[in-house]
Amino acid sequence: MAHQEGVSAGADDSGRVSFMNDPKARGLVFQALLIIAVMAMVYIGVSNAVNNLARAGIASGFDFFGERAGFDIGQSFIPYTNDSTYLRAFFVGLGNTLVVAAIGIFFATVIGFIVGLARLSKNYLVQKFATVYVETLRNIPLLLQLLFWYKAVLSILPSPRAMGLEPGANVAFSLNNRGLYLPRIVPEAGSSFILFTLIAVLIFWFVLGRWARKRQMATGQQFPVFLTGLGLLIVLPLLVFFVTGMPVSLEYATLQGFNMVDGWVIQPEFMALLLGLSLYTASFIAEIVRAGILAVSHGQTEAAYALGLRPNLTSRLVIVPQAMRVIIPPLTSQFLNLTKNSSLAVAIGYPDLVSVTGTVLNQTGQAVEVISITMLVYLTLSLLTSAFMNWFNSSVALVER
């Protein structure tokens, strides 16, 4: 009570405090000044920009998106020719960024977990090897690594002719300075049944998992969900494949003149970017995984052994779930870093978002619009990823009292 009286007495006093010493009033003045300063800066900047653009004869606005782009893009996952609009070119770049980021995140996570576990291994050779990997790769700039893979490794591979490939012969696998050549899968009539079977099996697997979990909760009996699902996933599509009369064929790459034609080609720019991004990010993920596992107290392992769990089950059921809580937040920021770092593609000529918008900028001169859009896209990607990971994080977080 006495405390509260003191507070109210103090509050009454505030009328007598001079304006300069009243924190509330000072805060208001300070914030008002901040708003005025920021608005003034924005106003000066915008009016300068309007003047400069008017003098350079550049019409601001997003009308240029509808115009013909007129440049080619080496790799595209949506139909694109140099007759397409700038808008379509922009989406091609965005698609390329998303594809390389998604595949890069997959490989970085897999390699990162393996290396992180290897650093904790009791095996001397494996542990030292993982340590050297992590310390080397994370202390060298990513851009340097990308350039190294692109210019010092992939570009000095021999040409298809120098590899000794026979002209016209089918090539199942070839890595040369034009890229990595693999057979392309060509679907024919009836192949959609295989796809439907695959999707059906995946849905069944998911439902089966939920059912098995419910049953285990109720009765304690376990069901081999993983083996069943995997078996079905392999057997059923194969069965459909043979029943429908093998409606899938492979198209091989062949050497014609100096060039390779047909087949499925992975371009050197894409490979260099993917290699660089995944190996570099994996070295950071490895450290995160290691720290996460070390953060689980050793008592947990001992407790699991005391309950009679075997080492494999101990890691799977006791250690990893607890480590994941520590691992996921920094893992999120690594995924974001990888996505943002994919913009370094511009240095090795992979047509990602920054590279495509850079070309658009050079052609149209619409610097403000193009750069703002690019930044906005990355900002949106960042916010979406962190929102998703926050949701995922809260779903694995410890529920405390």
Place this chain on the structure above:
Amino acid sequence: MDHNTKSIAYVRTQESPKTPPPMAVGGVGGWLKENLFATPRDTVLTILTFLFLIWIIPPVVDWAFISAVWDGESREDCIVPGAGACWAFVEAKFGQFMYGRYPLEERWRVNLSGLLLIAGLVPIAIPSVPYKRENALYLLIVFPVLAFILLTGQFGLQPVETPLWGGLLVTLVVAIVGIVVSFPLGILLALGRRSDMPIVKMFCVIFIEFWRGVPLITVLFMSSVMLPLFLPDGVSFDKLLRALIGVALFSSAYMAEVIRGGLQAIPKGQYEAANAMALTFWQGTRLVIMPQALKMVIPGIVNTFIGLFKDTSLVLIIGLFDLLGIVQQNMTDPNWISPQTPATGFVFAAFVFFIFCFGMSRYSAYMERRLDTGHKR
């Protein structure tokens, strides 16, 4: 009664002869068994790793040392068949890699700036050396001014335009300016983000999240292409300064988050104690909160600096010649073009970056151990 008289035959009267420890415990064999072949899975892993190593190491050693070309005048020496790394290229271009096109007779100024930097860095890095506050002021205020005078050429020194700068010099200038500017800005942003004033807080959150959400390369594009548009007619910055502005804003957002981490780790009692002593907000921050918070986040600051140091290589994309940029530019020198030149140049640049970053990360780990006094919260 009979058995009482029996001698207790199972008690030894002499020590039994010592047997050697089993093979699997002591000596080289024991070490091998325990560290390499403990389980069948370990054995397989060991063999696989070993095979991988003997597949990768001999060619690398051969390339870097045995078949490498150490001396040479031009590409002729490096395009001999079977030649490894072309170190002669690095030797011939070393001056450029360090200073760029900085005039030869003025390079002592770069060296002197480097010495001044080392003179400030060494004492602040050793925890037991006193006068930390003065030392920090030297590094954050006095040294940048001196280096600016020396490098650009003020007060009668011959002016050297920034387009002539290059190599490691530019790398260090970008990284150090980035960190020196981002430090005070980061402190302000971190304080602003924890402020009670909603508008200040909002501005800081938007600023920090914006810069953290976009890639540095777009920031550099923005500062090199978009920034000139927002300046009044006739005012123009040189290219290096524009890149520096971008890098400084970008890194201050990251620095702010590191410092905010330190502020959050300070117990509430410290703030209350500062208030109880009738210290104003700024006095309390300066005398009570910041010294503790900053000390706690030294490893984080060093890690931010490592990241910034690596990221400086991105300035080559907007046409500045930092270490990586100048190495890449020299690779196309017709006098030195050879199949091994790119790999040699990149390995050299990687080695320089590695030395700096690895050194800093070791220091950060050392500070982490020092600061980890067992009072984990």
